[in-house]
Amino acid sequence: MKKKIAIQGVHGCFHEQAARLYYGDDIDVLECLNFEDLFVGLERKEAEGAVMAIENTVAGGLLPNYALLHKYGKQIKGEVFLRIQQNLMALPGQRIEDIREVHSHYMAIAQTREFFKQFPHIRLIESEDTAKSAADIAREGRMHTGAIASVLAAELFGLEVLQESIETHKQNFTRFLIVDDRIEVVENDINKSSICFTIPHKKGRLSQILSIFAFYDLNLTKIQSLPIPGKEWQYFFYVDLKFDDYAHYREAMNAVSPLVEDVKIMGEYKSCC
Missing domain, CATH: 3.40.190.10 (Periplasmic binding protein-like II)
Incomplete structure (x- = not known):
């Protein structure tokens, strides 16, 4: 039986290409008009997994999608990079x-x-x-x-x-996240993590946190901030970390825990590159 995967867009779109790249060609797709519908489809069990764009090398990050991940509490189980060829x-x-x-x-x-x-x-x-x-x-x-x-x-x-390939910038890649509760990522394969947290208004606090990540040899591949609705001048920080040693990563998380608030691990998974 084919696996049903939710995508943003219709049959034949780049999201489906990314889904096929990760899952293989033997899938059915649930077409969603917008990104929130991906999560609604998962909640209603209309799809087993979802593929969602999160950033592009030309256009940058899709900031609302970080908020959707946080809102629905789904775990990231993988990622895939797709060259966008127009x-x-x-x-x-x-x-x-x-x-x-x-x-x-x-x-x-x-x-x-x-x-x-x-x-x-x-x-x-x-x-x-x-x-x-x-x-x-x-x-x-x-x-x-x-x-x-x-x-x-x-x-x-x-x-x-x-x-073929009429896009101006040929190095045009989109990173897609895999959201699929049925996937179990074994610890030995984990070399990337996506986390989010808030920090109190204290001088140098973010610098301290970044210094800890550096001390434990974690590569900060992305940091993005989004305002928290209803809380003036407070932000969620979304961070992607890559590492070679899972134990060092856990030690780093323990070290930063006293410095942050509302910390959440949004996914521990295997980097695709």
Whole structure:
């Protein structure tokens, strides 16, 4: 029986590509309109696991998704990095010169505007989703209309890729988190942790915490702060730590515990790179 995985977006989107990269191709996807619906689907047991984007090398972090992880109390069980390759596609038998308009998500359009400067006759139109744009063209048989989407979308909906990799920045990667209660990560495999905490308003407190992480040879790969609703000028700090020695990591967590408040381990898992 195929595993049901919740994704943000529709069949053929980059979230599905990431899900296939982690779980393999033998999955079904639960399409979710927004990221909170991922967690709702898990709560209702409509899906066994979820794949959720958390940061991009071009656009930065998806800050609200940290808050969703904290709100629903789900544990991170893994991660996957996917190169985001934007492709121009249309119904078979057309050339780029035949295309009059191209539809896609605003982010995909922003990442490919430089490419379209050489085709001033093409009008760029924002839509709600990259893969849905491709699906709509296929379903409605739209000639002279293109979409910017993944190669997976082209394969699924029978479109022809007119030009591969049209994104301006080729080193464009998105990091996706795996949220799946059924996955058990054995201690020997754990080399990364995602934690969150608050700190009291005391001079130098954050510096002390970071010094402890450094002392125990932990690599701080990400630190992000988000305001706490209803608490003026107070913040949650979201931190990703990489390490070679799990025991040192636990010692570091014990050492920082007296310095922080509301500390929560959001996941201990194996880094994908």
